[in-house]
Amino acid sequence: MDMSKAEVCIIGAGFSGLYLASRISSQFKVKVLDLKSEIGKPQHCAGIVSSRVVNALGNIVSEHIEGKFRKLVVLDIDRGSEVLHIKLSEPIFRIDREGIERSLAEISIAQETSINLRSRAVKINGNTVISTKDRICADLIVVAEGAVQKLTRSLGLGYTQDRVLGLQQFLRVQHLNLDENSVYVLVSDTFDKDCFGWLVPLRPHVLIGVMTRQHNGKEMLRHVEKLCGKLGIISVSSRGNIFGGTILRGPPLRRVSREYTLVIGDASGFVKPISGGGLYWIVRQVDILSNSVRITSDLSEVPKIYSMGIQRYYFKLKIDRYVHLLLKSIGYSKIVKVIGALLRQFPIAEYDEHSMNLLRIHKFVIKSSQLKFSQRS
Numbered sequence: 001m002d003m004s005k006a007e008v009c010i011i012g013a014g015f016s017g018l019y020l021a022s023r024i025s026s027q028f029k030v031k032v033l034d035l036k037s038e039i040g041k042p043q044h045c046a047g048i049v050s051s052r053v054v055n056a057l058g059n060i061v062s063e064h065i066e067g068k069f070r071k072l073v074v075l076d077i078d079r080g081s082e083v084l085h086i087k088l089s090e091p092i093f094r095i096d097r098e099g100i101e102r103s104l105a106e107i108s109i110a111q112e113t114s115i116n117l118r119s120r121a122v123k124i125n126g127n128t129v130i131s132t133k134d135r136i137c138a139d140l141i142v143v144a145e146g147a148v149q150k151l152t153r154s155l156g157l158g159y160t161q162d163r164v165l166g167l168q169q170f171l172r173v174q175h176l177n178l179d180e181n182s183v184y185v186l187v188s189d190t191f192d193k194d195c196f197g198w199l200v201p202l203r204p205h206v207l208i209g210v211m212t213r214q215h216n217g218k219e220m221l222r223h224v225e226k227l228c229g230k231l232g233i234i235s236v237s238s239r240g241n242i243f244g245g246t247i248l249r250g251p252p253l254r255r256v257s258r259e260y261t262l263v264i265g266d267a268s269g270f271v272k273p274i275s276g277g278g279l280y281w282i283v284r285q286v287d288i289l290s291n292s293v294r295i296t297s298d299l300s301e302v303p304k305i306y307s308m309g310i311q312r313y314y315f316k317l318k319i320d321r322y323v324h325l326l327l328k329s330i331g332y333s334k335i336v337k338v339i340g341a342l343l344r345q346f347p348i349a350e351y352d353e354h355s356m357n358l359l360r361i362h363k364f365v366i367k368s369s370q371l372k373f374s375q376r377s
């Protein structure tokens with residue numbers, strides 16, 4: 001196996017690896033390697049992102065937007081009732097992850113980045129990446145290996161303990177009794193305490209998904225589909241393949257770098273603990289990283305600058321993680337039902353800011369009860 005050279009070697013051609021490559025390829029000689037044989041496959045993600053993510057992706061995203069939504073509706077599928085309507089301050093989108101990853105790869109390749117597929121990195125030795133096909137010596141190594149965190153652990157940077165299984169399926173529907181401007185968050189007493197489901201109307205399909213801590217993901221998915229059928233929300237004419245994977249719930253890694261190497265994306269545990277969404281944090285991390293490489297021409301400085309840059313986000317995510325644990329101890333389903341009984345509508349949620357929303361809801365409830373009290377007296 002010959003030794004090749006790169007300024008930056010990225011391990012993982014998922015969203016984080018490719019987004020980073022597309023941002024720095026004009027500046028550096030970049031090599032990306034991935035164990036899979038095709039970009040964008042296998043798909044695992046629901047692809048629901050905020051306007052902030054769409055704006056950050058810029059021009060490439062427009063042809064990959066499949067849905068635009070202004071509201072979240074929490075639906076109790078045991079009772080068939082809409083518990084809470086959450087109006088979003090900005091729309092959210094369903095993006096086609098596979099298409100976006102292909103576009104990011106094309107941009108990077110056009111800037112002379114090489115993407116080596118079917119190449120599994122097995123070891124990082126100082127500034128050298130050893131894979132099943134390549135041996136690459138680089139000034140900077142970026143680990144973007146996703147939730148597996150194998151290399152991340154081997155570097156002594158840790159592991160994100162809290163993980164659930166997320167499974168989903170496209171259903172072709174004959175009949176759809178949903179508001180097509182809304183993403184539906186499903187709650188049920190049969191779900192694990194911190195798990196939920198989702199229904200995304202994408203006519204003529206809906207994307208149905210569930211999160212579970214058990215090994216019963218497929219039965220759970222079928223059960224949820226049946227309940228939705230019984231409630232008259234959907235009537236299914238055919239089903240696509242079931243797909244999905246591991247969803248991380250935190251905590252974020254305390255250390256995300258060491259000499260020559262840094263970690264981004266799911267590999268770093270930077271995800272929203274309440275929902276498990278990771279794409280927003282990837283966009284933020286890549287922003288910090290591309291600014292770091294602009295600040296210094298010495299790539300050996302970058303891991304340190306990047307680590308310092310994401311410190312404040314680490315603390316923010318720790319707070320979100322504690323909030324998640326608190327909600328989990330009571331049960332997501334119970335919490336939203338209580339909030340729903342008090343409010344029914346919540347008008348100003350920010351999709352990416354879960355703890356902030358809860359704080360706002362708290363203030364909102366206090367204000368409206370003070371108002372009711374003063375009207376009565």
Ligand SMILES: Cc1cc2nc3c(=O)[nH]c(=O)nc-3n(C[C@H](O)[C@H](O)[C@H](O)COP(=O)(O)OP(=O)(O)OC[C@H]3O[C@@H](n4cnc5c(N)ncnc54)[C@H](O)[C@@H]3O)c2cc1C
Binds near residue numbers: 011279
């Ligand atoms: C069911 C489900 C639904 C989700 N829905 C949403 C959502 O709606 N919104 C949202 O924001 N997030 C969502 N997420 C989370 C989101 O998918 C992740 O945060 C995101 O995919 C992480 O991107 P990544 O590039 O870090 O990792 P990945 O996309 O997992 O990419 C990692 C890449 O590294 C490669 N790799 C791994 N090990 C090696 C190795 N040793 N050598 C070479 N290559 C390697 C893999 O083949 C893979 O291509 C969802 C996740 C799941 C499972």
